[in-house]
Each structure stands twice: as structure tokens, then as C-alpha cells.
Amino acid sequence: xxxxxxxxxxxxxxxxxxxxxxxxHKHGIVVINMMSSPGxxxxxxxxxxxxxxxxxxxxxxxxxxLMTSRDAERIHNKGVxxxxxxxxxxxxxSAGMIYKASHELDLENLEIIFIENVGNLVCPGAFDLGENFxxxxxxxxxxxxxxxxxxxxxxxxxxxILNKVDLLSHTNxxxxxxxxxxxxxxxxxxxxQLSATAGTGFDDWCRWLEGEYQWELAKKHGK
Amino acid sequence: xxxxxxxxxxxxxxxxxxxxxxxxHKHGIVVINMMSSPGxxxxxxxxxxxxxxxxxxxxxxxxxxLMTSRDAERIHNKGVxxxxxxxxxxxxxSAGMIYKASHELDLENLEIIFIENVGNLVCPGAFDLGENFxxxxxxxxxxxxxxxxxxxxxxxxxxxILNKVDLLSHTNxxxxxxxxxxxxxxxxxxxxQLSATAGTGFDDWCRWLEGEYQWELAKKHGK
Numbered sequence: 001x002x003x004x005x006x007x008x009x010x011x012x013x014x015x016x017x018x019x020x021x022x023x024x025h026k027h028g029i030v031v032i033n034m035m036s037s038p039g040x041x042x043x044x045x046x047x048x049x050x051x052x053x054x055x056x057x058x059x060x061x062x063x064x065x066l067m068t069s070r071d072a073e074r075i076h077n078k079g080v081x082x083x084x085x086x087x088x089x090x091x092x093x094s095a096g097m098i099y100k101a102s103h104e105l106d107l108e109n110l111e112i113i114f115i116e117n118v119g120n121l122v123c124p125g126a127f128d129l130g131e132n133f134x135x136x137x138x139x140x141x142x143x144x145x146x147x148x149x150x151x152x153x154x155x156x157x158x159x160x161i162l163n164k165v166d167l168l169s170h171t172n173x174x175x176x177x178x179x180x181x182x183x184x185x186x187x188x189x190x191x192x193q194l195s196a197t198a199g200t201g202f203d204d205w206c207r208w209l210e211g212e213y214q215w216e217l218a219k220k221h222g223k
Numbered sequence: 224x225x226x227x228x229x230x231x232x233x234x235x236x237x238x239x240x241x242x243x244x245x246x247x248h249k250h251g252i253v254v255i256n257m258m259s260s261p262g263x264x265x266x267x268x269x270x271x272x273x274x275x276x277x278x279x280x281x282x283x284x285x286x287x288x289l290m291t292s293r294d295a296e297r298i299h300n301k302g303v304x305x306x307x308x309x310x311x312x313x314x315x316x317s318a319g320m321i322y323k324a325s326h327e328l329d330l331e332n333l334e335i336i337f338i339e340n341v342g343n344l345v346c347p348g349a350f351d352l353g354e355n356f357x358x359x360x361x362x363x364x365x366x367x368x369x370x371x372x373x374x375x376x377x378x379x380x381x382x383x384i385l386n387k388v389d390l391l392s393h394t395n396x397x398x399x400x401x402x403x404x405x406x407x408x409x410x411x412x413x414x415x416q417l418s419a420t421a422g423t424g425f426d427d428w429c430r431w432l433e434g435e436y437q438w439e440l441a442k443k444h445g446k
Contacts (some may be wrong), residue, residue, distance in 0.1 A: 037261045039344070039362075070368055119344065119372070121260075139262075140364075141364035145291075166393075215347075
């Protein structure tokens with residue numbers, strides 16, 4: 001019963017996601033869906049990314065949270081357009097929510113939209129939002145066993161950011177096992193090590209991001 | 224549509240949860256539903272709790288994970304009965320899953336059952352499993368903003384364990400704000416500070432747990 005219902009919701013969502021993808025595509029916007037556990041550091045990573053790339057690209061952020069607009073305020077302070085979605089208890093963003101939120105943005109004047117999904121390592125992985133690609137953020141204090149325990153996220157993501165590597169020496173996190181497990185789930189993905197608070201690893205992440213942006217644009221022009 | 228469906232699932236779940244509660248009650252078992260984000264430290268806390276209390280109480284654990292039986296193996300190594308539930312993608316345990324799992328346990332010979340829910344700070348809060356009470360584990364590296372962003376968990380729990388306090392000095396976690404926010408959501412709850420890996424704070428947690436165990440038994444006898 002539960003599964004049958006989920007299928008119906010998923011197929012409605014897929015239809016809306018394709019619609020979103022068309023809209024973003026027509027405007028030449030590359031959309032990135034950022035997913036993680038609560039507190040893995042998505043907002044801090046976005047703050048650092050905006051600081052480094054906002055002179056070069058016209059960016060906006062769609063923020064998903066159950067409650068509060070704290071993250072949206074943090075992004076707003078970085079000087080880029082932001083739309084807050086409050087799911088009011090909902091455990092993931094849906095394509096319909098993104099469709100509505102995109103009406104609050106000036107799509108004519110954007111090149112990159114980051115979607116910060118609800119902090120949840122389970123449900124967001126099953127919902128296409130119409131993004132170009134997904135990025136999963138995992139963090140050192142969560143432990144090295146997360147990829148195998150929450151495989152869908154790591155399978156779906158084009159890159160995995162391992163955040164809070166400044167805490168490696170204060171935990172029993174086994175980097176070798178983590179990398180081995182991520183690549184066993186997804187051998188085409190990239191793993192980027194980062195400490196958003198210490199500011200390390202941003203160069204590699206931004207370089208990767210710009211490469212993917214160019215690749216997505218080239219695909220569009222090739223169509 | 225989505226909400227209507229969720230209501231139907233919830234009411235089916237509530238019925239099954241009451242059934243579970245009756246069964247556990249008849250056997251004089253106190254059941255504790257442990258919830259948290261992925262990697263907040265539920266399993267490590269249970270390992271430490273079992274070490275300290277297994278000579279005194281007959282305990283068992285029901286382990287919920289999307290995939291793998293790693294946590295169940297860790298609990299098994301502590302010498303108490305454990306049942307693994309793999310939700311295969313499902314984002315929370317349901318009362319029906321607990322009902323089935325309880326058939327794998329010798330209820331005649333148990334006093335306390337810990338349920339370790341799927342690592343998810345959203346969905347498990349909405350599903351009664353037939354437990355006596357819920358405990359939410361939050362951890363320092365997740366940040367001090369989690370209570371207001373994921374309020375249901377903190378409202379539903381009788382106690383909040385703040386784990387990984389050994390990392391307080393390595394993060395910008397504001398303990399004052401965290402405590403203020405937890406108590407603003409739930410002024411009857413208890414907050415217990417702990418470091419499961421360093422082994423600190425277990426005395427207070429175990430003392431609190433034993434008090435609640437006695438209180439639950441007294442309520443039962445009073446019926």
C-alpha cells in the first residue's frame with residue numbers, strides 16, 4: 001500500500017521535474033541539487049562557493065527547510081538572490097516546490113541555481129527536482145560507514161563532498177574505507193575533501209564545479 | 224493528496240503501535256525509541272549503555288537501517304539479543320516492523336528494549352512504534368541550529384542527548400543557544416551532555432534512564 005502510493009507520487013514528481021528541466025534549459029541555467037544529513041555543512045559550503053564565484057557567474061539559491069529561514073538569511077547576506085521553501089514537516093523538496101520557487105527568481109538573469117535540499121540522507125535521493133546533477137555532502141563526524149548505510153544518495157550524486165576534514169584527527173574516521181565504499185557504489189563520481197569552516201578544499205571544488213558547468217552548457221548547445 | 228495518504232498510513236500505524244504497546248506492557252518491558260540524524264552516535268551510545276547496565280537489566284536492541292547489518296553486529300558483540308530490520312530504502316521504522324521484529328525476541332526474558340531508528344531527523348518523529356518514550360540524539364558537529372530547524376523530534380522526545388561534546392572546542396557550537404532552543408520547544412524534557420567515544424556523561428544518562436524505567440514500571444503497576 002505504502003509503496004503503491006509512493007509510486008504515484010514519484011511519477012507525478014517526475015513529470016514536474018522534466019518540466020522544470022525544460023524551463024531551466026531554455027534559460028541556459030545549470031541547476032545543482034545539494035543533499036546531505038542535517039548539519040553536514042551545505043549552507044557553509046554554499047557561502048564559501050558564492051564568495052569565490054559570484055564575480056564570475058550570476059547565481060541564486062533555493063533553500064529547503066522544514067522550518068525557519070536561517071539558512072536563507074545567511075545566503076541573502078552573501079548578496080545573491082535566495083528563495084526559502086518551508087516544507088512544514090515535509091522530509092524532502094519536490095519538483096512542484098521548485099517550480100513555484102523558480103517564479104520568485106529572475107531566470108533571464110541567472111546562470112547557476114543551487115538547490116539546498118532538506119537535511120535528510122534518505123528521502124531527497126528519490127525525488128528528481130529537474131536539476132542538472134546532484135551533489136551529496138557527507139561530513140567526517142558522521143562516520144565513515146554512511147555510504148553503505150545510505151547508498152542511494154551516493155549512487156545518485158555526481159560528486160560527493162567530504163566536509164569537516166579538519167576534524168579527521170579528532171575522530172576515528174577511516175578515510176580509506178570511506179573512499180573505497182563511495183567508489184564501490186559509484187565509480188563515475190568524484191570525491192572532494194573540504195573543510196568549509198577552515199576554508200580548505202574550495203579551490204578543487206570550485207574548479208570541478210566550473211568544469212561541470214561548462215560541460216552542461218556544451219551538452220545544451222550540442223542538442 | 225500526499226497529506227491525505229500520509230494520514231491513512233499514520234492511522235494504520237497508530238493502531239499497530241497501540242497493539243505493540245499492549246504486548247510490551249503485558250511483558251513488563253520498557254521500550255525506548257532512539258532517534259537522530261545519520262552518524263549522531265546512537266549505536267556508540269547503546270554500546271556504552273549496554274556495557275554499564277547489562278549486569279542489572281535484561282536488555283535487547285531492535286536495529287533499524289536502510290541497508291547493512293553493521294550496527295546489529297556491533298550490538299551483538301556486546302552480548303545482548305539484537306534484531307536487524309532493513310527498511311530497504313524506507314526512511315523510518317513503522318509499528319508493523321517492530322511487531323514483526325518482536326517475534327524474534329524472547330519477550331518473557333526481557334526488561335528493556337532499545338529501538339535504534341533509521342538515521343533521519345525528520346520522518347521517525349511522526350511514527351509511534353509503541354514505545355514508552357522517545358530519546359533524540361543530537362551531536363555537536365551538526366550545529367546548534369538543529370532544534371528549531373527540526374522541531375518535531377525535539378518536541379516528541381522525553382530526553383535529548385547532546386553527543387560529541389568532546390568536539391565543542393573544535394567547532395563554533397553555541398551551547399547556550401542550543402539549550403535555550405531545546406527548552407523553548409519542550410520545557411518538560413531533559414538534556415544530557417555526553418561523549419560516547421570519550422566515555423563521559425554516561426553516569427548521568429544511565430541514572431536518568433534507570434529513573435525513567437522505574438517510573439514506567441510504577442505507572443504500569445498503578446494501572
